[in-house]
Amino acid sequence: MNRLRQMSLFAHIVESGSITAxxxxxxxSKSVVSQHLKLxxxxxxxxxxxxxxxxxxLTQAGQAFYAECKKLNDLADFAWQQALESQQEPQGKIVITSSDALMSTLVAPAIGSLMKCYPKLRPELISSDQPLNLMEKQIDLAIRVGASSENALMQRRIGEFRDVLCGTQSVIDNEKENAGYLANQWQPATIIHHFTHCIKIEEKHNYHANITCRADSFHTCLGLIESGAGVGIVPDYIFRQKPQLAALFPDHQLASNPVYALHPYPRQPPINVVTCINAIEKQLSILTTPSCQALKQSEAK
Structure with a gap:
């Protein structure tokens, strides 16, 4: 490293016209520069x-040596400028992962809109209900429900949503709590949901169920629910887009699910990561509204 530093200083001495300049x-200090030249x-x-x-x-040998040292400085200046420009506008590759449900309904729409603003951005999206190792898979950004225990990752809370236990109106009307439970792959073997009344928060209700079918992706589970095969949980922002579905307990709600953005950059994350996090956070805020809002409004009236 000292050799490269000395070569760089030598080029600066030649171009400045003197050691002092x-x-x-x-x-x-003049003495430091002079000492490096001497060495x-x-x-x-x-x-x-x-x-x-x-x-x-310059001596004859100095002229030839300076020409090569100048190339060294020019290359360093070019690399520096490239690094600065890479942080001015999102561009190039970024690998993003999230669960199946969040990918299709939150991440993909947000990134799709972002690509229209930044056509040089090259996202790679990985949908997986199993949390992937960001370092092993060379992933830049993960969007997950719940905080992570991985100390090596930086994480930022970007919003929240609530799940709604629901089914078709026919299932709700005719089977109610006896309806079969349709589970996602990531859900535990024993299903217990804890509900709180939307208005009377001291009023609690627990729901127990045995799983009748387990699906390996959110959309498969949603398809089963929409077919009338039973009940299952659906994010509130998706539930509101499905008029054929009804909540099993419309006056009660489940606890909120915090959503986090995780990345492996301990200091300043790349502009690609920052821009994508902001876009996904904005999309989540658009999708989500407080659960039981309509009920609260009707109670207020």
Whole structure:
């Protein structure tokens, strides 16, 4: 590293016209710059500059050496500028993962809109209900429900939603609590849901169920629910888009699910990551509204 530093300083000395001017331009002392030049000439075993009190000129060996040192500085300046420009506008590859449900309803729409604003952005989206190792899979950003216990990851809470236990209106009217339960792959073997009244928060209700069918993806589970095969949980922002579905307990609600953005960048995350997190956070705020809002409004009246 000292050798590269000495070569860079030598190029600055030549271009500045003197050791003093080079030191001023680099914010170093004259003695430091002079010492590096002396060490460089000693290690090379040649004189690079001929110096008088008024001027300096390159030796023949110095001219050839300077040409190569200048290339070194030019390359460093180019790399520096490229790095700065990469943080000015989202561009290039970014790998994002989330669960199946969040990918299709939240992440993909947000990133799709972002691509229209930044056509140089090249997202790669990975849908998985199993939390993937970001470092092993070279993933830049993960959107997950709940905080992570992985200390190596940076995480930011970007919003929340509530699940709604629901089924078709026919199932709700005719089977109610005896309806079969349709579970997602990630749900536990024993189903217990804890409900709180939307208005009377001291009023609690617990729901127990045995799983009659388990699906390996959210959309498969949703398809089963929509077919009338039983009841299951659906995010509130999707439930509101499904008029054929009805809540099993319309005056009660489940606890909220916090949504987090996780990334492996301990210091300043790339602009691609920051921009995508902001877009997904905005999309989540658009999709979600407080559960039981309509009920609260009717109670207020």
């Amino acid at each position: 080079a030191a001023d331009g680099l914010g170093l 460089l000439e000693t290690e090379l075993g040649i004189s690079l500059l001929k110096r008088t009190t008024r001027r300096q000129t």
